[in-house]
Amino acid sequence: MDKSDFDYNQQNFEREIIRASKGFSVARDHFLQNVNHWKELASDDILLDRASFDIINDKRTVVGNFIGRRFTIHIVPRLTLRENYAEVIVFIDHLTSDEKTEVSRFLVSPSGSIHDVNEEPLLNWDDSYFSYRLVIAIAHRVLGREAAA
Secondary structure, three states: OOHHHHOOOHHHHHHHHHHHHHHHHHHHHHHHHHHHHHHHHHOOOOOOOOEEEEEOOOOOEEEEEEOOEEEEEEEEEEEOOOOEEEEEEEEEEOOOOOOEEEEEEEEEOOOOOEEOOOOOEEEOOOOOOHHHHHHHHHHHHHHHOOOOO
């Protein structure tokens, strides 16, 4: 923390929390719509059961695998000066322990667009191949990382 953390108008806090909560929920739901699309892809000719995706009941965690390589995705709120996001953090499982290694982190805006952690746009929500591009990017991060024991 620093001094600027305490230079805040407390009267705005309730409004900002409500706005952040709504923004996060909308962004998370956009991301989970893509995960549901990937579940369909996993069972058809595109992935031929070489991938799986399961949304955990809390709607903040996705577990899955690509060709047997297990991964976990956590979705958490992230409030910045510009926007309210869902921050998505992708981890791969270690082979011989319960530890995990982070392989990717990005932001999902309430519009559904993907941004890097510095809020720079990476993939616009209206891209015709949005869901495909996103799952391919995640698969490359999961499969491209050296396995940890």
